[in-house]
Amino acid sequence: ISVKNVHRTGFHFQPPKHWINDPNAPMYYNGVYHLFYQYNPKGSVWGNIVWAHSVSKDLINWIHLEPAIYPSKKFDKYGAWSGSATILPNNKPIILYTGVVDSHDSQVQNYAIPANLSDPFLRKWIKPNNNPLIVPDNSINKTKFRDPTTAWMGQDGLWRIVIGSMRNHRGMALVYRSRDFIKWTKAQHPLHSSPHTGNWECPDFFPVSLKNTNGLDASYRGKKNVKHVLKNSLDVNRFEYYTIGMYDTKKDRYIPDNNSIDGSKGLRLDYGNFYASKSFYDLMKNRRIVWGWTNESDVLPDDEIKKGWAGIQAIPRKVWLDPSGKQLIQWPIEELETLRKQKIIQLNNKKLSKGEMFEVKGISASQADIEVSFSFSSLNKAEQFDPKWADLYAQDVCAIKGSTIQGGLGPFGLATLASKNLEEYTPVFFRVFKAQKNYKVLMCSDARRSTMRQNEAMYKPSFAGYVDVDLVDTKKLSLRSLIDNSVVESFGAGGKTCITSRVYPTLAIHNNAHLFVFNNGSETITIETLNAWSMDVPKMH
Numbered sequence: 438i439s440v441k442n443v444h445r446t447g448f449h450f451q452p453p454k455h456w457i458n459d460p461n462a463p464m465y466y467n468g469v470y471h472l473f474y475q476y477n478p479k480g481s482v483w484g485n486i487v488w489a490h491s492v493s494k495d496l497i498n499w500i501h502l503e504p505a506i507y508p509s510k511k512f513d514k515y516g517a518w519s520g521s522a523t524i525l526p527n528n529k530p531i532i533l534y535t536g537v538v539d540s541h542d543s544q545v546q547n548y549a550i551p552a553n554l555s556d557p558f559l560r561k562w563i564k565p566n567n568n569p570l571i572v573p574d575n576s577i578n579k580t581k582f583r584d585p586t587t588a589w590m591g592q593d594g595l596w597r598i599v600i601g602s603m604r605n606h607r608g609m610a611l612v613y614r615s616r617d618f619i620k621w622t623k624a625q626h627p628l629h630s631s632p633h634t635g636n637w638e639c640p641d642f643f644p645v646s647l648k649n650t651n652g653l654d655a656s657y658r659g660k661k662n663v664k665h666v667l668k669n670s671l672d673v674n675r676f677e678y679y680t681i682g683m684y685d686t687k688k689d690r691y692i693p694d695n696n697s698i699d700g701s702k703g704l705r706l707d708y709g710n711f712y713a714s715k716s717f718y719d720l721m722k723n724r725r726i727v728w729g730w731t732n733e734s735d736v737l738p739d740d741e742i743k744k745g746w747a748g749i750q751a752i753p754r755k756v757w758l759d760p761s762g763k764q765l766i767q768w769p770i771e772e773l774e775t776l777r778k779q780k781i782i783q784l785n786n787k788k789l790s791k792g793e794m795f796e797v798k799g800i801s802a803s804q805a806d807i808e809v810s811f812s813f814s815s816l817n818k819a820e821q822f823d824p825k826w827a828d829l830y831a832q833d834v835c836a837i838k839g840s841t842i843q844g845g846l847g848p849f850g851l852a853t854l855a856s857k858n859l860e861e862y863t864p865v866f867f868r869v870f871k872a873q874k875n876y877k878v879l880m881c882s883d884a885r886r887s888t889m890r891q892n893e894a895m896y897k898p899s900f901a902g903y904v905d906v907d908l909v910d911t912k913k914l915s916l917r918s919l920i921d922n923s924v925v926e927s928f929g930a931g932g933k934t935c936i937t938s939r940v941y942p943t944l945a946i947h948n949n950a951h952l953f954v955f956n957n958g959s960e961t962i963t964i965e966t967l968n969a970w971s972m973d974v975p976k977m978h
């Protein structure tokens with residue numbers, strides 16, 4: 438296997454070669470799913486950005502088409518950056534995207550429409566001559582004015598969009614309104630803003646139902662049983678955050694709920710390597726789906742050049758509001774299960790006492806889907822949560838405790854992409870702590886021992902997040918991990934906490950990769966069920 442391909446993923450979305458970043462304008466139109474994405478047609482580092490275009494009937498198998506939008510006009514000569522699609526009421530899709538107009542990265546907003554609506558794949562896109570549609574006024578920093586959202590229509594018949602921006606380090610989501618989608622006027626106030634958060638990249642704003650897991654269209658008008666989500670990608674730390682709140686349609690302002698905070702102490706769609714995500718309403722299955730970009734972690738440009746590719750899209754996830762109303766839940770789209778190979782490895786009611794570890798054999802551990810449900814009989818042995826950690830990020834607590842330091846209730850979980858003798862492995866696990874008032878459940882995806890490769894530029898963080906579950910009643914925790922050569926994408930407690938790691942094992946590759954379940958806590962853990970499948974590779978050409 439060549440260096441080029443050893444870490445290439447199989448069932449994650451990738452073009453055959455070169456650099457990719459943000460997913461753009463995902464949409465479902467007349468029976469076909471479209472994914473556009475930021476792409477360098479000339480190499481495997483960021484640059485020369487065009488909108489690559491792929492289509493699919495099932496979000497799993499993809500056909501790569503010619504780029505849909507590429508810089509060519511005055512209004513996008515220096516780049517066609519991120520944007521979104523809206524399906525207009527006469528069933529006509531329209532794309533809004535950011536054009537870069539000079540070498541200083543000055544930004545404007547443009548539109549593009551399909552050249553031929555009867556082409557089922559919408560291969561050709563036109564950028565009409567009345568572009569740009571929106572130029573920044575004097576109050577706006579021209580280089581921080583980008584990534585228009587999908588538009589939604591208010592009761593007054595006006596379209597609204599949000600554009601990410603920043604003023605004096607205050608991140609903000611600017612609102613523009615339009616009657617005809619061509620002439621746009623800036624609203625006096627941003628939809629929302631927050632100090633010290635830096636520029637808001639790739640904002641996403643959408644309604645979620647309090648009643649069920651179905652998705653809602655951006656223009657959904659009902660007021661009862663609905664909340665709104667505002668997500669943005671923070672350039673300052675390259676993580677994404679979201680809040681849940683109330684959209685005041687009269688004032689066009691969004692107010693996060695009291696317990697939902699902006700900025701780096703807030704909620705994340707993914708506590709790992711996941712950025713510039715974008716969601717869309719899937720009319721076909723009445724769900725909302727979110728796509729996110731997962732960058733490489735072997736950060737030397739040289740690595741990308743050697744590989745000839747960089748970046749993947751995370752598995753599309755169905756997203757909905759947790760019944761508590763406090764957070765989102767995400768779960769890999771059901772279509773992914775069609776890639777599970779027939780043979781399934783099953784375990785039931787297996788006990789793991791302190792220090793025990795066993796191997797899940799019989800699947801290809803380098804490309805697999807594993808679902809496991811753990812239980813325990815008591816919370817008494819949970820370790821004390823050091824009050825000093827309250828100010829730390831979860832990933833720093835994970836760095837202190839890790840997967841090998843013996844605990845009380847946990848650490849227990851999976852050792853993924855492991856070499857036979859554990860020189861390399863990426864553990865995905867839980868540690869339960871007793872805090873002053875409650876229990877704190879830490880979920881980690883720890884890349885620190887993921888590779889033997891010595892390279893200071895390797896990014897090997899101990900990614901982690903807390904899981905908001907009430908263990909007192911259930912005494913259960915579940916975990917699903919999708920392993921695909923250089924990615925471990927994990928979903929804790931049914932999708933309450935998600936963590937994606939990019940890792941580059943040197944020994945634990947292909948048939949030499951192993952999968953273990955471990956418990957390094959003094960409390961005995963029961964594996965109630967464990968199901969594991971090798972994964973097929975879909976068509977992507």
Ligand code: DQQ
Pocket residue numbers: 458459475486518519535583584638639670712713
């Ligand atoms: N990537 C795009 C920008 C966006 C950033 C440029 C986020 O539009 O703000 O490739 O990754």
